[in-house]
Amino acid sequence: MGREELFLTFSFSSGFQESNVKTFCSKNILAILGFSSIIAVIALLAVGLTQNKALPENVKYGIVLDAGSSHTSLYIYKWPAEKENDTGVVHQVEECRVKGPGISKFVQKVNEIGIYLTDCMERAREVIPRSQHQETPVYLGATAGMRLLRMESEELADRVLDVVERSLSNYPFDFQGARIITGQEEGAYGWITINYLLGKFSQKTRWFSIVPYETNNQETFGALDLGGASTQVTFVPQNQTIESPDNALQFRLYGKDYNVYTHSFLCYGKDQALWQKLAKDIQQFEIQGIGNYQQCHQSILELFNTSYCPYSQCAFNGIFLPPLQGDFGAFSAFYFVMKFLNLTSEKVSQEKVTEMMKKFCAQPWEEIKTSYAGVKEKYLSEYCFSGTYILSLLLQGYHFTADSWEHIHFIGKIQGSDAGWTLGYMLNLTNMIPAEQPLSTPLSHSTYVFLMVLFSLVLFTVAIIGLLIFHKPSYFWKDMV
Structure with missing residues (x-):
């Protein structure tokens, strides 16, 4: 075979093999x-x-009336009907503040209670579709104002509640009753509300796994609630035995157990605290403020009895208080007072807050009235006391420090829902917080x-x-x- 013939044969074979390789590949x-x-x-x-x-079009509604010591507010909540036992689906769609004082002030004029509640209940008729009226539950919870009235006269307190129940039963909703909740319940429901809205009870799901895992941010918030007649502190202590059984609560939420400390200080809401202070100064025929923050602060400290403590650590008045742990959401009057004073920013240190309070209290009354012309004088005159009282309660009463102050978050709303006890109350009564974790969450x-x-x-x-x-x-x- 010649050289050229050999080359042609080789080229042909190579081309054939290359073609096969290309076809195969x-x-x-x-x-x-x-x-x-x-x-x-x-x-x-x-x-x-x-x-x-x-998303399911079928929704459900719930109504809760917060009958506080100074006023009553109505809240309307909404959630997809198919997700009653899921998390993060309940949200507030309406708030209506009832005009007038708290229901405890109607003890001598109970016949006016029906008219008192009319505007907000009619508002609920408008917001909630008529087809949903009969299956919408209505709850009324009365707090410290009615607790004080019941201590004074159980008969008078029952009389007020009876008229409230008759008035609310006249509406086309599913009225579930009106009752006075305990201070412990108020603290617990407030704690449930803010942690539910912050997503602290739920678990996150990895996109590549159906196995849930807890994030590093799953520590619950403590709850600080301040009303007109009482104040509540509620949180989960870390590695601390709750020495007073009356202050201990146990919850099982989404498969996790929570041992919670809570206490309600009756008569230590901002209005009752002011009355306590004025009662101590009643020997004077006329009480006139002098704008001295330090003197006001010292006078307020007299309201807290710290002379004895039967436990390892106390707040005041001999009430057990474990060491503070984690972040706290401060709501209700804590938020409203500090918001008015422009002190809700987390960037403002405790020392700065104190300095700003001193300056506010030192301003002449005429100057204050001019600067806040749109605010009623009754409320305006109390902001110096209320701000000073909040500082005293948090620092001397609950033992926050300059360092732990940064862990206090003054909260008005969370994702459009008011921070407070009402949502937790409804979630509990409608059994919408399951004991076990839902199967999964969306990506x-x-x-x-x-x-x-x-x-x-x-x-x-x-x-x-x-x-x-x-x-x-x-x-x-x-x-x-």
């Missing part, structure tokens, strides 16, 4: 691309359907976007490579060499 690459495209399409459909499945928005972009890019890349193989195979194989 093309088939495998196409198979891989086809499989990848199928997986990408399935993944896109799965993620999209999971994240964007239609976070960032995870959803990431997955959609990732699988879209995979599908796009597969399509481009497939087009190159079919339409420009020589160009594709040239790049492969």
Whole structure:
């Protein structure tokens, strides 16, 4: 065989083998691309359907009336009917403040209670669809004002509640009763509300696993509530035995046990505290403020009896208080007073708050009235005392320090719902906080976007490579060499 003939034979064989290799590789690459495209399409459909499945149109409503010592407020809550035992689905859709004082002030004019409640109950008729009226539960919880009235006369307190029940029963809702809640309940429901709204009871789910895990931010918030007649402190102590059984509560929420400390100080709300202070100074025929923060502070400290403590540590008046732990949400009058004084920013230190209070109290009364012309003088005249009292209660009463002050968050609303005890009260009575963890939660928005972009890019890349193989195979194989 000649040299040229040998070369031609070799070239022919090499070309034949190369063609077979290309055919073999093309088939495998196409198979891989086809499989990848199928997986990408399935993944896109799965993620999209999971994240964007239609929300149920059927919803439910609930009404809670907070009958406080100084006023009554009505709250309307709403949630998808199919998700009663899920988390993060209940939200506030309406708040209506009843005009007038608290219901305890109607003890001598109970016949006016029906008219007193009319405007807000009619507002509830308008907000809630008529088809939902009969199945919408209504609860009224009375707090410290009625607790004080009951201590004075149980008969008078029952008389007021009876008229309230008759008035609320006249509306087309599912009235569930009116009752005086205990201070312990008020503290517990406030703690449940803020932690429910902050998502502290739920667990997050990894996008790549159905096994839930707890984030590093799952420590619950403590709750600081200040009303007109009482104040509550509630939190989970760390590695601390609650020495007083009356201050201990146990909850099981979403599969986790909580040992909670709570106490309600009756007559230590901002209005009752002011009355206590004035009673100590009653020997004067006329009481006139002098704008001296330090003297006001010292006078307020006399309200806290710290001369004895039967436990390892106390707040005041011999009441056990474990060491403070974690972050605290301070709401109700804590928030409203500090917001008026422009002291709710977390960037303002305790020392700065004290300095700003001194300056506010030192301003002449005429100057204050001019600066806050739109505020009623009755309320305006109490802000110096109320702000000073809040500082005294938190620092000397509850033993917050300059360092732990930064862990106090003054909260008005959380995700559109008022911080307070009413939501926790309704969740408890409607049994909408399960003891065990729900099966899963939707993907976070960032995870959803990431997955959609990732699988879209995979599908796009597969399509481009497939087009190159079919339409420009020589160009594709040239790049492969």
